Amino acid sequence: MQVILNPQNQLILKVNNMKSILFEKVRIGKTVLKNRIFMSAAASYNGTTEGDIDYSDPILHFDISNGGCALIPTGGVSGIHPRGRSNATRPMLNSDERIPSFKKFADKIHKGGALAILQMTHGGACAAAYQFSIGNRPLSPSFYMKNQKKGFKKENIENCQASEQEIFELISAFGDAAVRAKKANFDGIQIHAAHDSLLSQWFSTLYNLRTDSWGGNVKNRCRLHCEILKEIKNKTGNEFLTVLKLGIEDSLPGGTKAEEGIEASAIIASQGNTDIIEISQGLQDITDMNSTSMKPNINSLDKEAYYRDWTKRVKSRIKHNALVVMQGGLRTPSLMEEIIENGEADFVSMCRPYIREPGIVNRWISGNMSKAACTSCNQCAFNHVFKGMRLKCIFNKD
Numbered sequence: 001m002q003v004i005l006n007p008q009n010q011l012i013l014k015v016n017n018m019k020s021i022l023f024e025k026v027r028i029g030k031t032v033l034k035n036r037i038f039m040s041a042a043a044s045y046n047g048t049t050e051g052d053i054d055y056s057d058p059i060l061h062f063d064i065s066n067g068g069c070a071l072i073p074t075g076g077v078s079g080i081h082p083r084g085r086s087n088a089t090r091p092m093l094n095s096d097e098r099i100p101s102f103k104k105f106a107d108k109i110h111k112g113g114a115l116a117i118l119q120m121t122h123g124g125a126c127a128a129a130y131q132f133s134i135g136n137r138p139l140s141p142s143f144y145m146k147n148q149k150k151g152f153k154k155e156n157i158e159n160c161q162a163s164e165q166e167i168f169e170l171i172s173a174f175g176d177a178a179v180r181a182k183k184a185n186f187d188g189i190q191i192h193a194a195h196d197s198l199l200s201q202w203f204s205t206l207y208n209l210r211t212d213s214w215g216g217n218v219k220n221r222c223r224l225h226c227e228i229l230k231e232i233k234n235k236t237g238n239e240f241l242t243v244l245k246l247g248i249e250d251s252l253p254g255g256t257k258a259e260e261g262i263e264a265s266a267i268i269a270s271q272g273n274t275d276i277i278e279i280s281q282g283l284q285d286i287t288d289m290n291s292t293s294m295k296p297n298i299n300s301l302d303k304e305a306y307y308r309d310w311t312k313r314v315k316s317r318i319k320h321n322a323l324v325v326m327q328g329g330l331r332t333p334s335l336m337e338e339i340i341e342n343g344e345a346d347f348v349s350m351c352r353p354y355i356r357e358p359g360i361v362n363r364w365i366s367g368n369m370s371k372a373a374c375t376s377c378n379q380c381a382f383n384h385v386f387k388g389m390r391l392k393c394i395f396n397k398d
Contacts, residue, residue: 021337033071040278050092051085068359069114077120079094081173110185120174124138141208142209187240189243195280245280246277251281262310265317266314325347326344327348357373360372
C-alpha cells in the first residue's frame, strides 16, 4: 500500500490492486472514507408527527450503505427549529428526545461501512403554508420577494423578515442540532444551502432584499452560512465533519448568478470551518424539471455532469481550503474517473442511480464498470416523493 499526503493534508491510501481512482480511501483528519463515491441527499422515509424517523417502511439508505457507497446523508431533515418544518412528516432533531431515533439511523448506516451525515435544513419562506396552518409565523430573509415565484403569494412572507435576534437564535439552533447529531453517532452534518432551503433563499437576490449586514453584497448574503458553520465547529470540534451543499445559481429569472455563487464558495471555504462542499442548484422552478437539480432523461454521456463547469470553477477558486464534490447526472464511471484525475473535484456523488441500483458501487468495485442503469425518468420522484410515498424505482420490485 502506498501512502500519499495531498496538498490539503488529507491522507490518500492507494491500494495497489485497485483498478480505479474512484476506489481510493481518503482520510480527513481521523475520519476515513472508504472510496470517493458519495450519495446526494434524498428522502426515502418520513417522520412521525413528533419528529422521529419512521421505520415502518424499508429505508433505502441502508441498502445503499451495504452497496458500497462511502458517505450517506439523511434526506429532507428540517431538524433545527420548529418554524423550519415544511410539513407534518418532516423528521426533526430540535430536541434531545429525538436522539435515539436518529442514532438508530446512523448505526444502521455504519453497519454497511458508510459514513453517516445528518443533513440539516430550514424551510424558511417555503415552509409558510404549513407554518401558517399550525398557527406559527414562518421565517424569511425579507418582507417580500423581488419577483413573485410561481405558486408563491407575496403576502405569505409579509411581516416574516427575520430580526437580528431571530438570526442569532437560528445560528444557535443549527449548532445545537449538530451537537445532537454527534450524540446520535453521526460522523458529521451537511448544511442544506441549495434548492428552496432558507439558506438558499438567504443567498438569493430574489428573497434577500435586506440592507443591513445580512444582505446586499455577496459577502453579506453568505454571512449566515459562515456564522452557522463556525457555530457548529465551535460546538462539535474539528473531527466532526462539516459538509455544505451549496446552490451556485438560481434558475429563476432575476436570481443569483453563478459568479456570485462561486465567490460565496471561496468566502465560506476561507473561514476554515467547512471540510467538504457539494455543488448544486440554487432556487429552482420544479414545473420545469430541465432547470432543476433533477434534470430528466440522462441517457447519453453529453447529458451527464451538468454541474461540471460550476464545480471546476469552485475547485479552482477555493484552492485547498475545502474538498469539493461534483454531482448532477453522473452515470458513467470512466467520466467520474476523468473528473477526479483532472483535479476538477475530490469526490463524485449520485442520487437517482442508487434508487435503481443500491449496490451500484460494489458492482463497479467487482469489475463490472458499465454505466448506471438509471436514465432519470424521475418517476421515483413523481410517483413517490411528491405524493408522500416511499422512494422507489418503478423498475424495481418490492
